[in-house]
Each structure stands twice: as C-alpha cells, then as structure tokens.
Amino acid sequence: MGRSHIDRLTNRTQGAEVVAVADMVDALVEKGAAIAGPNCKKYKSEADLINDPAVDAVFIVTPGFAHKEALLLAIKAGKRIFCEKPLCTTAEDCLEVIDAEVKSGKHLIQLGFMRRYDKGYNEVKAALDSGEYGSPLLLHCTHRNPEVPDSYTTAMAVHDTAIHEIDVTHWLVNDDFVSAQVIMPKVTKYAHAELADPQLMILQTKSGIVVEDEVFVNCKFGYDINCHVVCEDGVIEMPQPLYPTYRKNAQITQTIDTDCFVRFHDAYDDEVQNWVNDAAEGIIGGPNAWDGYLAAITADALVRAQTSGKVETIKPAQEKPAFYD
Amino acid sequence: MGRSHIDRLTNRTQGAEVVAVADMVDALVEKGAAIAGPNCKKYKSEADLINDPAVDAVFIVTPGFAHKEALLLAIKAGKRIFCEKPLCTTAEDCLEVIDAEVKSGKHLIQLGFMRRYDKGYNEVKAALDSGEYGSPLLLHCTHRNPEVPDSYTTAMAVHDTAIHEIDVTHWLVNDDFVSAQVIMPKVTKYAHAELADPQLMILQTKSGIVVEDEVFVNCKFGYDINCHVVCEDGVIEMPQPLYPTYRKNAQITQTIDTDCFVRFHDAYDDEVQNWVNDAAEGIIGGPNAWDGYLAAITADALVRAQTSGKVETIKPAQEKPAFYD
Amino acid sequence: MGRSHIDRLTNRTQGAEVVAVADMVDALVEKGAAIAGPNCKKYKSEADLINDPAVDAVFIVTPGFAHKEALLLAIKAGKRIFCEKPLCTTAEDCLEVIDAEVKSGKHLIQLGFMRRYDKGYNEVKAALDSGEYGSPLLLHCTHRNPEVPDSYTTAMAVHDTAIHEIDVTHWLVNDDFVSAQVIMPKVTKYAHAELADPQLMILQTKSGIVVEDEVFVNCKFGYDINCHVVCEDGVIEMPQPLYPTYRKNAQITQTIDTDCFVRFHDAYDDEVQNWVNDAAEGIIGGPNAWDGYLAAITADALVRAQTSGKVETIKPAQEKPAFYD
Amino acid sequence: MGRSHIDRLTNRTQGAEVVAVADMVDALVEKGAAIAGPNCKKYKSEADLINDPAVDAVFIVTPGFAHKEALLLAIKAGKRIFCEKPLCTTAEDCLEVIDAEVKSGKHLIQLGFMRRYDKGYNEVKAALDSGEYGSPLLLHCTHRNPEVPDSYTTAMAVHDTAIHEIDVTHWLVNDDFVSAQVIMPKVTKYAHAELADPQLMILQTKSGIVVEDEVFVNCKFGYDINCHVVCEDGVIEMPQPLYPTYRKNAQITQTIDTDCFVRFHDAYDDEVQNWVNDAAEGIIGGPNAWDGYLAAITADALVRAQTSGKVETIKPAQEKPAFYD
Numbered sequence A, B, C, D: 001m002g003r004s005h006i007d008r009l010t011n012r013t014q015g016a017e018v019v020a021v022a023d024m025v026d027a028l029v030e031k032g033a034a035i036a037g038p039n040c041k042k043y044k045s046e047a048d049l050i051n052d053p054a055v056d057a058v059f060i061v062t063p064g065f066a067h068k069e070a071l072l073l074a075i076k077a078g079k080r081i082f083c084e085k086p087l088c089t090t091a092e093d094c095l096e097v098i099d100a101e102v103k104s105g106k107h108l109i110q111l112g113f114m115r116r117y118d119k120g121y122n123e124v125k126a127a128l129d130s131g132e133y134g135s136p137l138l139l140h141c142t143h144r145n146p147e148v149p150d151s152y153t154t155a156m157a158v159h160d161t162a163i164h165e166i167d168v169t170h171w172l173v174n175d176d177f178v179s180a181q182v183i184m185p186k187v188t189k190y191a192h193a194e195l196a197d198p199q200l201m202i203l204q205t206k207s208g209i210v211v212e213d214e215v216f217v218n219c220k221f222g223y224d225i226n227c228h229v230v231c232e233d234g235v236i237e238m239p240q241p242l243y244p245t246y247r248k249n250a251q252i253t254q255t256i257d258t259d260c261f262v263r264f265h266d267a268y269d270d271e272v273q274n275w276v277n278d279a280a281e282g283i284i285g286g287p288n289a290w291d292g293y294l295a296a297i298t299a300d301a302l303v304r305a306q307t308s309g310k311v312e313t314i315k316p317a318q319e320k321p322a323f324y325d
Helices: A002-011 A026-036 A046-051 A064-076 A091-104 A119-130 A156-173 A265-279 A289-308 B002-011 B026-036 B046-051 B064-077 B091-104 B119-130 B156-173 B265-279 B289-308 C002-011 C026-036 C046-051 C064-076 C091-104 C119-130 C156-173 C265-279 C289-308 D002-011 D026-036 D046-051 D064-077 D091-104 D119-130 D156-173 D265-279 D289-308
Strands: A020-022 A041-043 A057-060 A080-083 A109-111 A136-144 A177-183 A199-205 A210-216 A224-231 A234-237 A245-248 A251-255 B020-022 B041-043 B057-060 B080-083 B109-111 B136-144 B177-183 B199-205 B210-216 B224-231 B234-237 B245-248 B251-255 C020-022 C041-043 C057-060 C080-083 C109-111 C136-144 C177-183 C199-205 C210-216 C224-231 C234-237 C245-248 C251-255 D020-022 D041-043 D057-060 D080-083 D109-111 D136-144 D177-183 D199-205 D210-216 D224-231 D234-237 D245-248 D251-255
Touching: A002 A026, A002 A057, A002 A265, A020 A026, A020 A046, A026 A041, A041 A046, A046 A064, A057 A064, A064 A080, A064 A091, A080 A265, A091 A289, A109 A265, A109 A289, A119 A156, A119 A224, A119 A234, A136 A156, A136 B210, A156 A199, A156 A210, A156 A224, A156 A289, A177 A289, A199 A289, A210 B136, B002 B026, B002 B057, B002 B265, B020 B026, B020 B046, B026 B041, B041 B046, B046 B064, B057 B064, B064 B080, B064 B091, B080 B265, B091 B289, B109 B265, B109 B289, B119 B156, B119 B224, B119 B234, B136 B156, B156 B199, B156 B210, B156 B224, B156 B289, B177 B289, B199 B289, C002 C026, C002 C057, C002 C265, C020 C026, C020 C046, C026 C041, C041 C046, C046 C064, C057 C064, C064 C080, C064 C091, C080 C265, C091 C289, C109 C265, C109 C289, C119 C156, C119 C224, C119 C234, C136 C156, C136 D210, C156 C199, C156 C210, C156 C224, C156 C289, C177 C289, C199 C289, C210 D136, D002 D026, D002 D057, D002 D265, D020 D026, D020 D046, D026 D041, D041 D046, D046 D064, D057 D064, D064 D080, D064 D091, D080 D265, D091 D289, D109 D265, D109 D289, D119 D156, D119 D224, D119 D234, D136 D156, D156 D199, D156 D210, D156 D224, D156 D289, D177 D289, D199 D289
Parallel strands: A020 A041, A057 A080, A080 A109, A136 A210, B020 B041, B057 B080, B080 B109, B136 B210, C020 C041, C057 C080, C080 C109, C136 C210, D020 D041, D057 D080, D080 D109, D136 D210
Antiparallel strands: A136 A224, A177 A199, A199 A210, A224 A234, A234 D245, A245 A251, A245 D234, A251 C251, B136 B224, B177 B199, B199 B210, B224 B234, B234 C245, B245 B251, B245 C234, B251 D251, C136 C224, C177 C199, C199 C210, C224 C234, C245 C251, D136 D224, D177 D199, D199 D210, D224 D234, D245 D251
C-alpha cells in the first residue's frame, strides 16, 4: 500500500513529489525510495521524516496501532496528513488525536476512505443531494470478496470490510449512526472454523435511516460492491463497473471485478489528487479525523453486536467540535 | 377477484367450466354468472353450491374470516378446493381445517399463492435445485407497491403484502422459518399516520438461512418485486418483467409494472390451469393447507415483532402430518 | 410442426378441437391422431378432410410446394384456414390463391407468422403506434441461430430465416418494401462451402424506412433475435427473454435461448388462440394472404440481390385488393 | 479545443508544461496563455513557436486546412507533434506530410483520434485480440448526436462524425477498408433542408469484414455511441458509460450522455498523457500519419458514395511505407 501510494504520488498525481520515505526496515525504505526517484531522502525514523523542513505533508501508511504517534508528531509539526484507515485503533486514541488537531487550529488530517471519490458513489450522492428522490429511508449494500485467508476473523468483517460502507453511507446520507445490529445467516461451506460468513450488518441513524450491509468475504465469484438507496421518491442504484457484454455459449455475460484495487483504482488516484489540490486552499475536502472517530465507534458497536446478538447503541463520548463543521 | 377467476376459468383455462356461482349478494351472483355463460347456476348459499352434485371442485374467494366454514363444508363433501389466501385468519382455525383434510384421507386444498407459478421464481427455483449454486444462505427481497389507501395498517404489511414472500421463499429454500424480526426505518412522508412504511422484515430458517423482505407500500414508482438469492457458489437474481428499452430525453428507460395483476398475470393463469390439470391425477401440486398454516404462524410472529421490536420465535403447535410429505 | 400444432390445439387452446388429421403417410396420421384423442378421424387425403362437414377450419402444415392445392380446396369449401409459411412457393401461385379468396368474398386465410403475437414485438408495435417516438426511420434486426445443417443454403437464409423479419417489420412499420440489397461480410469458419454466413440484408420501404437484418445462422452462441427501431423521437429496443441474472466465476450472466420454439413458445400458442377467437367474428386478425404475397416478392428480391450484389426492386404485380384493407 | 488542451496539459497531465501559445488573434493567445500560467510565452506566428528551442513538442489545434503547413514546419524542426484530426483536408496533402515524416526518419506525428484511448473500446480490443471470440465478421456501430446546427451538411456526417468510427474500427479489426457505401433512410423531421439524416454507412475491409455505422445527428435523445462486434465465436458489445439506475415514475432509468466531451472525457486525458509518456521512448503509440491518410481516403469514398448511391472503391495511392509498420 505504501509503495502503491509512492507510485501514485510520483507518476499519476499533479503537483506532488515524494521527497522522503521512512520505514524501520531498511530494505523497504530502499524499495519505496527507488520508485520516487534518485532525489528521494531515506529515513529510518518517522519522526525525522516528519520534522524534515523539506517535507510539506506526510502519508501515514503504517499499521493502525502506530497511527496515533505519527499523527500527533505530524500535528505538532503542523504538517498536512493523509492517513490510511483507521484513524486509530481505539475510540480514546481517536479523541486524543482530534483534540490535538483542534488545538492546532489547522485542518490537517484526511483519512483514506477512498470510496468518497468513486464515480458511482458520487453520482448517487449527487442524485440524493438534488432532492429529486426525497429523503433516503433505507440503504441495501453488499460488500462481497472472492475469499479471505484463514487469518481473517469474524471481527475483521467489521474492521477491514464493513468499515468502508460505514464511512461512505454516513457521508451519503449525512446523518450519524445511533445503533448497530448483526444478523448471522447460515455459514458458507467456504468459511474456516473461526469465521461467521456471510453477515448482515444493520445500522440506524438519528433520523431513522436504516443501512444494511451484506458482508460476504468468501462469495467466491467476485469483488461485488452494491449500494441501493431507497428514498421517498424513488430508488437509486449505484452502477457496476464498465465492462463489455459478451454473447457466447448460450449466455450474455459481463465481467465482474475480483480485486478491490481494480474496482477502486480511479477512486484511489482521485482521493490523493484531491487531497493535493486542497492543500493550496488549506482545507480538508475528504473524510476528516471526526469521521474517523465516528467510524471507530460504529465499528466498535458492530463488533459488540456480533457477539451479543442485540441492538447495540452508538454514542460519541463528546459533542462534535465546531472545528469540524 | 372472484369475477377475475370466473373469467380465467371460462376463457383461459383448458378443461374447466364454471357451472355455478354463489354469493350472498344477488347482484354479484348475476355479474359472476354472466361471465360464465347462460348455463351457469346461481346460488345464494355456498353450502348449496358446494353440495350440488354437478360441482366437482370449488373456488373460495370469500373474505378470509369466512374461509374456515367453506373449507370444512367442501372437505366434508369431498370436493377439490382452490382457496384464496389466507387459509384461515387464525393458526387454530388452520389446524382445524388441516385436521379435517387429513381425516378425509384426500388431498383437496390448494392455496392461492400464485407466485409459485411465476416464471421468474421458477427459474430461480430451478437454479437452486440444480445444485450449481450451492446452498442458499441469504435472500434479499423487495415488495414495493405504488401506494395504499388510508385503511391499510402496519399489520397489513405482513398479512396482505409480505405474506407472498413468506410462502414463496419458504418454497424456494425448502426450509421452515423459526424466527422473525421487523426493523422500522425512517417513515416515508407518503405514509398516513397509522402506518410504518417501509419495513424491513427478517426471517430465519431452521438451517439458518436468512430471508429479508423490504416491504414498502407507498414507494410511488411502481409494483417492484425483487428476489436475490445469495448462495455459497453464486448469487441468483430473479428477472424483472419483459419490457422494451427506450432511449429518449437523455435517458435509457424500461417500464416497471404498477399493478400486481399485470405483474403476475401469467402466474394467476398458470396456477389455475395447473390446479385443473392436477385434478386428473388427484394431487395438489401447489401450496397446500400445511403451507397455509406455516404462512399463518410466520405472519403472526412478524406482527408480534412489529410491536415488540424483538426477534420472535416461530413454532408450529404440532408436527407436520405425514399426510403432507 | 404438425404434431406440435395438434398438441397446442388439443391441450393449450380454448375453443378448438382437432376432429380429423390427414397425411399421405399412415404412420404420421396415427401419431397425430393419438395426440388429439380417440374421437379424431384419420384421413389419407387432405381433400377428404377439408370437405368433411365436421371440419370447421383447417391447419395446413404440409411442405410449401403443396400449399396452393390445399388452400384452393379449402377456399372452395369455405373453410377457415391456418397456413404455415410460406403462402405458396411462387409469387404467381400466391396471386392465384389471393384471387380465389377475394372471389370467395370471405376472409379465410391466416399465415403462420407467429412473431406478430410475440409480447416483445407487440410492445414495440404499441410504442410505435402511440406516436410518442415519432416516425420510424431505421430498424436494426438480428436473426442469429446457433447452427444449421449442411443442407441449408445461402437462399434459405432468406426463405427460412429472414422471412420472419420481412413480415414482422412490414407489420411494425405498416409500410411496403420497395427495394432489397444483401451485403456479404467475411464468412465464418463454421459455414460449410455452399453457405454465405453471416449476411446483412437491407430493405427499404415506400416512405424510405430502412430495415436491416443481420442473418447469422452459425453464430454458435444462441438463438438471438433483436429489433431496434430508430425513430425521430427516440429509439425502441425489443426486450430479450426473461431469465435470471447469475453471479458466478467473476461474471454476471444471463441465459440466452438456443431454440426458436422456446423463444417463441408463447407466440405460437397466442397466434393459434387468437385465430380461434377471431373465428367467432369471422375475421382474420393476423397476417393474411396478401401479407404472404408481399413476403414472397420481398424474399424473391433478396434472393436476386444475394447473387447480383445490387439493389433489387420489389414491385407487386397488381394493386392490393380492397378486400384486404 | 485549444484551451481545453492547454488546461489538460497544465492541470491533468504528468510530465508536460505549456511553455508557449500561438494564435493569429492576440486575444486568443492571451486567453490560452492565462491558463498555462505566467511563464507561458505568447506568439502570433506558429512558425516562431515551432522554432523556439524551448519548445520540445507542438499541439496543432488549428482548422484542418491549416494543418499541412504547421505539420511540415514542425517536421522540419524535428519537433514531436500532436495534431487534431484531420491530418490534412486532402489525401494528396496527407501524402506530402507522410513523405516529409518518413524522410525525417523520426516518428513525430500523433493524430487526435481519442477513442483509441477510451476504456470501452480498449476492452473490446482486448477481447478481440485475446482470440477467444475468433475473427470479427461484422460490426454494428452507432454515432448519434442530440442535434446539429443548420451549418452542418450531409458531407460533414462523414468528415466530422463518422470519421471517428472510421479510425477506431480500422484499429479494432486491424484491417484496411476497400469499399464504402451509404444508404439513406427516411429523413427525420428534425433535419434541415440540406441534410440527409440519419445515414447508414457501410465499409468493407480487405478480408471482408463489414463495418456499418448509423450516423444520426439529430437523434434528439443523447450522444449515443455503440459498437457491437459480431465474431465467429461470439458477439462483443461495448459498454455504455457508468450511471446509476433510477426507479421513479413507473420507469427504471439510466442517464445517457448528451455531450461528446463528457462521454470521452477520460479518453481525451489519456491520449494526451500517453503521448507525453511515449515521448520518453521516442515512439508514437497512438494513431499516426498513415492512419490519418487512410481515414482521409475512406472519408472521401464515403462522401462520393453519399451522392452516387453506389459502392465506392477505397485504394491508397501508394503502398504503406515500411516506416509505419
């Protein structure tokens, strides 16, 4: 993921240059810097990189548990930050980061929820915002993966998978989630012993909008992302990606993606390009730290619901700071 | 509905003849008999019609509360019966009718769940039964109506609307429901004060298959029936009805039905034709009285769930009689 | 085909009874009569069948060269006739039959162009007749078959295949063809030595409407009938038949028919039922003898065009008799 | 178009910088340079711009009749060239430019046929090149525009409209056209007096592949580009652009583009980015000058066919120089 972002920033982004790479593992620093080019500096310590005056902005692509420290360092240094999800691994850490950003007085952090930059979701958002379909009432989502390794656990269906729908549907309907439930259907024969698959996750917002998300990570057939928004005045269905239609062997067929990086290729590029463009205006146009906190507490509630079988409440520990309005 | 069946039996069914019509209201007898032709007898009493030796089989198209009496009379007379849904209005009455049919030793009753004869559902069933898609795990259904009158209440979303998905999904997956839940999303502005609309109903079977049904009876845009079956080895999506595609006004458009009798026109004809054809072999090929009982207790659980907000248990009061195997 | 019609008339048509079957081959008479039931008379001579007073109407399902004689006998006997295509094998014979029918003063002949009864074509026709799409200008049709035997020749691509589009598009646009051309693309490797396949046939009407028909009879993948009508105010595309959508193996798939009798199953039933129903009013509601003549001269022009490579003129040898207005 | 390219090169292309702008009209120079930024030089004479040592490559976005002179100047100066279509307005001029490029010994010219960079066409090309569908035999294309001004003439349906299918289908099937025909259907009521609209253009290649192109420039409903490739082993249909599906007003609807710059937005960007990237390797990866010549003689034949009503021959005045292999 880190090297993918270095490649993107170097070769497919206007107005950005990767001037330094840091990693505790020397070999990875070398690999990353090789993509960026001969002038790229190499660091072992992320602190040194963050505090290098030649660095205007930082990309945090470390494991989630390491985010907090890097975020606090970068905020202290006043550097703009692109942080891959999650913001932090606990709700408390998220709030600590939020507190630091608010006190810094500058909008610095954007989170890597790339779906907000996907063309399909944006068309759905535009239709919703047009008012032509009235208020959204109910969203049917699917997040299907061909398969997952044995290390993938039931809780990861929330943290690694549904987390995308958590953020993007929150953004689509512009309302906060207040409760979470998880319904466990019959388990597919392809799931290993420790994994409940598929799962039907159900979230509800303050105004009552229900978002359901079928998470099915051993669906075998493809990477299949769907989003149908049932509104008062019509239903909006996000389009599938663009592939030819083939007639062969008594079938009419279209390809379906099997790889999330193919499916959201353009969204990944666009989130980074937009983040670079927004730097000129000093704004964070994408998902911010507060969005990261909301995603964290929503995910926590879903994980509780996976084992309790009950409707779990979602409640932020504090009011949203005016800073994020 | 009665006159519609008389027209169907008279003009679009092979091997059937409407020889008598009964109704407490004389004018309705006249109207019905006029469709059937000059030789059609006219009765005020359903008992007289049922016991007329010229009558081989009876159609019960009275209000639900009146079904039990007519069913028991027809069973006693040994006449084959086509009974519009519901079998009876209480689970107890259903069991009384079942007991009478079992004791009669003859398979007499078919219920008017016409969707089992719809081409689309049958293609889904054939795909499931082929084994090519593995076991079904999760079904996403929608039952959307353009609008309902003010007399339509929250409970009717179960009894008059979801009842169709209750029977047809039970038939599709060939497994009995054991629990029911209803989730209430934000209510559409088009619902009157006494109606929760839309509703998300969730049923689970013995083996764990989850069936969810979005019931939305003021969706405004059309009569929109969908059924997606998520299986271990693929997803099956029931087709929409057959309409041309139009290009006009910067849009590519297909018509969607607005009337259930148009949507299921052929299914209504086919259920009756099949019921007539099955008479020759003395079998009931469609939904039988036990199916009617299961639909009744499932509906009861959903209605309880509408107000309790909890997962309600579905449990038959007795084992399925071997007679219905 | 004969037995298929006997089955249809006996088992799926209201108001008809097959009272007699004739064929020069005794074994075929027996087979046919067996479907119709024990009361069905058996004839060796078609004349005897036609003149049997118990026979109200006749079905002509003999080879094309034998149609003329049977048609003239049936007209003479004043019997209603359902005649499989073609009317006759030469334009002159068609005119002789037309002359006889006109002189009889009764509308007797309906031709077996079943597509006029297909739901999809009828929806296209309804859209055209609504005026909402303005005048049709250009029609793109395909008539694709999985494969044909070695006995199938280039000319049969007109007489056995395109003949259906000739009639149905003439009916759709309600205008007569005045010229024909055939363009020969690269030949598929699956065509035998004597067959040009595919062919692109182009017809033009009096008012200038162009109908093109891709005939591809070794397309391998299915029986694929398409019809797109380009109008002044929009484009109308006939729907494909109704099959589920499957997600499996990185593909989203729909079935396509491979058999014309499956594709047009309902159209075959409906044309016969309508012909029976029309008997009560003494009308011919479907394609009549004049339509058969127009199809014959259009086909003749296409066959000439196959070898000339030029635009061939289509001109009836006489004005349309007022009888057929 | 010029300013659109300046914006693209400046803001959406990696590795390019607009260092100078030339136009005979001072105001246009100012407007263009303003997009490029304060360091952009301003020229009245294209020769001065071309010969500026700071200029590595030139974009020719002048009217077609002015292309030849600019092309020859740039070739003389050894500068890489991106030239909007057409190469030149006569076949002879095209050959003169080709001769100059060949003599220069360097691959310098790329033509602005952006469809070769469209994702949909590239997926069709990939499917064809995979061999899975066998040899292409017949292509059905449409090029529909909502409307054209009164200044648009019948010949422009070739030069401004079909020219895109001429190049892209030639590229798709990798074969040269040898004949052209134009069939004129009934004219739409929306065409002005001097314009035949729609037109059905038919091209055939050396190996016999037929390409037909429905050009309909007052179709009213949208900018509708279709390409169906009929192959020996299946049919490939290029996808429509990606828009949500809406259910509203008894219809299921998708948006169709109305603007070619929206439809091919990404293709325009990608052709320029690829042209810039190819500079590093000194190659022309896109349509070259010989492609431009072939498009010119194909267009000439179609224009002749529009008035002759006959099949017109297409024959290059010379063999393809080995330089372009």
